[in-house]
Amino acid sequence: MKNEEQLIQRIHHGDTESYRPLVERYQTGLIIYLENIFHDRAAAEDVAQESFIKAYLNIKQFSSARGKFSTWLYKIATNMARDKLRKDKRQFNPDDLEKYCELVTNEIDFIEIERIRRAVECLEPPILAHVIKQYFFEGKSYTQIAENLTLNVNTVASHIRRAKAKLKRSLE
Amino acid sequence: MSDVLLLTKLVIARPDDSPVDEAFTSRVMQKVTSQNLAAKLPGKSPHRGRFGRLSFAKVLIIAILSLVLLGGGTFVAAEIISRLYPQPSVEIEKTTKSPSGRTAIFFNVNDCKIDSNQTAYYEIKRGSDLTTDDVQKILQAQCEMKAIGEAFGEGLMPLSSKLPMEQAGVYEVGETGHMMHSAATVASLNHNELTYVDEYDEQTTITLTEKTNYVVDGAAAAKSDIKAGDVITVVSNVKMKYTVTLKEGGSSAQGEAISSTPTHVVKLSLPAKYYRYDLFNQLTARDVCNANPQDICSHGASVDLYLKGTPDMALGDTVEAREISGTLISHNGASFQIKSSSGRIFTVTTPSDIITSFNRNQSAKYNNATVEIGDTIQIIYMADRNQPDDRNLNPEQLIHISLSLEMLNAKTDPIQKY
Numbered sequence: 001m002k003n004e005e006q007l008i009q010r011i012h013h014g015d016t017e018s019y020r021p022l023v024e025r026y027q028t029g030l031i032i033y034l035e036n037i038f039h040d041r042a043a044a045e046d047v048a049q050e051s052f053i054k055a056y057l058n059i060k061q062f063s064s065a066r067g068k069f070s071t072w073l074y075k076i077a078t079n080m081a082r083d084k085l086r087k088d089k090r091q092f093n094p095d096d097l098e099k100y101c102e103l104v105t106n107e108i109d110f111i112e113i114e115r116i117r118r119a120v121e122c123l124e125p126p127i128l129a130h131v132i133k134q135y136f137f138e139g140k141s142y143t144q145i146a147e148n149l150t151l152n153v154n155t156v157a158s159h160i161r162r163a164k165a166k167l168k169r170s171l172e
Numbered sequence: 173m174s175d176v177l178l179l180t181k182l183v184i185a186r187p188d189d190s191p192v193d194e195a196f197t198s199r200v201m202q203k204v205t206s207q208n209l210a211a212k213l214p215g216k217s218p219h220r221g222r223f224g225r226l227s228f229a230k231v232l233i234i235a236i237l238s239l240v241l242l243g244g245g246t247f248v249a250a251e252i253i254s255r256l257y258p259q260p261s262v263e264i265e266k267t268t269k270s271p272s273g274r275t276a277i278f279f280n281v282n283d284c285k286i287d288s289n290q291t292a293y294y295e296i297k298r299g300s301d302l303t304t305d306d307v308q309k310i311l312q313a314q315c316e317m318k319a320i321g322e323a324f325g326e327g328l329m330p331l332s333s334k335l336p337m338e339q340a341g342v343y344e345v346g347e348t349g350h351m352m353h354s355a356a357t358v359a360s361l362n363h364n365e366l367t368y369v370d371e372y373d374e375q376t377t378i379t380l381t382e383k384t385n386y387v388v389d390g391a392a393a394a395k396s397d398i399k400a401g402d403v404i405t406v407v408s409n410v411k412m413k414y415t416v417t418l419k420e421g422g423s424s425a426q427g428e429a430i431s432s433t434p435t436h437v438v439k440l441s442l443p444a445k446y447y448r449y450d451l452f453n454q455l456t457a458r459d460v461c462n463a464n465p466q467d468i469c470s471h472g473a474s475v476d477l478y479l480k481g482t483p484d485m486a487l488g489d490t491v492e493a494r495e496i497s498g499t500l501i502s503h504n505g506a507s508f509q510i511k512s513s514s515g516r517i518f519t520v521t522t523p524s525d526i527i528t529s530f531n532r533n534q535s536a537k538y539n540n541a542t543v544e545i546g547d548t549i550q551i552i553y554m555a556d557r558n559q560p561d562d563r564n565l566n567p568e569q570l571i572h573i574s575l576s577l578e579m580l581n582a583k584t585d586p587i588q589k590y
Contacts, residue, residue: 029183116185136182
């Protein structure tokens with residue numbers, strides 16, 4: 001993938017196709033981020049799609065000199081999530097959303113990333129590594145994972161819960 | 173560490189070469205490339221730039237000429253637009269025998285939601301009497317059902333997936349979502365009721381509303397286009413009430429439908445029997461082995477023979493995880509050999525005699541299955557990226573060794589070796 005600054009310059013000059021690598025790069029993380037807010041995969045995918053479109057429409061306002069594209073994208077998504085929560089009359093704490101957004105856009109160094117990947121690879125039994133990779137790395141929903149692995153959706157949820165507990169312990 | 177911090181770390185640790193949801197990308201790109209959005213993009217107004225300096229009369233002449241020139245294509249475009257979901261195509265590329273002696277069929281598939289690759293490879297399970305022609309139709313039927321679900325059921329997210337399954341306690345929650353009935357045959361249809369018979373010969377009557385849509389040959393149709401004897405599927409908007417119970421080691425959800433409104437009645441293209449999921453389950457999907465692209469691996473059911481929690485080698489620039497699958501051709505104490513689908517022979521040395529140990533101590537748990545010459549073995553191991561054809565696997569490299577299993581119809585079938 002070309003570096004983001006080059007891609008964004010190309011988009012500024014009207015090359016719409018340069019937006020595709022950015023959508024591919026950030027879609028999984030953004031959908032998971034929003035799913036964690038809404039607890040609803042379909043709503044998360046809808047808002048993620050709208051966020052990408054809104055970011056594209058306003059991309060002239062974005063400059064790489066002022067920060068990362070991902071930070072800007074997550075802020076747009078957070079604002080849209082807040083609007084949807086209000087519209088759906090769901091209770092939430094706006095400060096929590098801001099803090100969550102800040103956390104998600106933090107930098108993590110390469111060594112830590114390798115440590116996390118290794119911890120995932122070492123999960124026991126290996127089915128836990130499979131479900132974590134499919135959900136967090138490949139962007140699959142619980143339903144898709146259940147279909148891929150011929151499991152019940154509830155079993156997938158249980159595997160992810162167990163895997164997260166084990167990862168927390170091994171990464172602390 | 174909080175849940176949010178862990179989630180953040182996992183998202184950031186996602187490898188750049190991970191697969192992406194191409195359908196999601198396409199939806200976004202389709203929107204951003206649409207004329208309306210392109211016109212809204214600041215500094216980019218192609219039509220004004222091209223025609224802005226022309227007089228109204230000249231623009232009108234160009235417009236009329238364009239209509240005349242494009243006339244031939246208009247019908248084609250209209251026909252494409254009228255389809256409400258993609259028509260999948262599944263064609264047999266070749267039929268062969270797998271190394272385990274099963275019928276193996278390679279397909280070229282297009283517009284199929286069950287397989288993102290253009291080439292699919294399936295084996296017919298032992299004990300099944302399906303023919304290759306049956307398999308082609310079964311796959312096409314699965315592709316068609318998936319496309320209908322995506323088009324009219326918003327992907328048919330199961331309602332229970334929206335439940336907060338990780339919260340302790342017993343509670344109830346109401347949710348609305350879509351549900352698709354399996355293929356069925358229309359028994360009768362009148363002005364507001366449709367009765368169909370499903371694969372289990374169960375008869376169901378649904379109440380049609382003014383908002384119910386009818387689809388024939390993938391395009392919008394009228395209720396009068398659906399007749400008794402047609403094979404259909406029904407997509408409904410369903411409101412459910414769930415009771416979620418958390419127990420030691422897992423959770424369960426019991427749901428009951430409070431209301432169900434049919435949104436789409438879709439006429440299917442194949443006879444009803446090809447849509448049966450139990451027939452699809454008589455096939456095993458095979459795929460290219462991870463980091464061993466010349467070989468085919470099975471990702472089906474298996475039982476562990478060896479599992480190492482923490483590998484001795486760390487993944488990195490020089491080390492990668494690979495998988496291989498093959499037929500057991502020799503066994504001597506802590507060493508055995510497998511032959512992969514490409515004919516390569518892998519020699520595996522384990523820390524102890526895992527095969528004899530399984531046969532003595534574990535077999536009783538698995539329908540008395542023992543590991544024998546000719547069985548299918550799956551292996552996950554670490555290897556040096558600079559040695560792409562490493563076929564001598566030592567104990568330090570091994571992560572997981574398992575024996576492939578097969579169940580013909582369902583998870584409740586007796587376990588048998590693949």
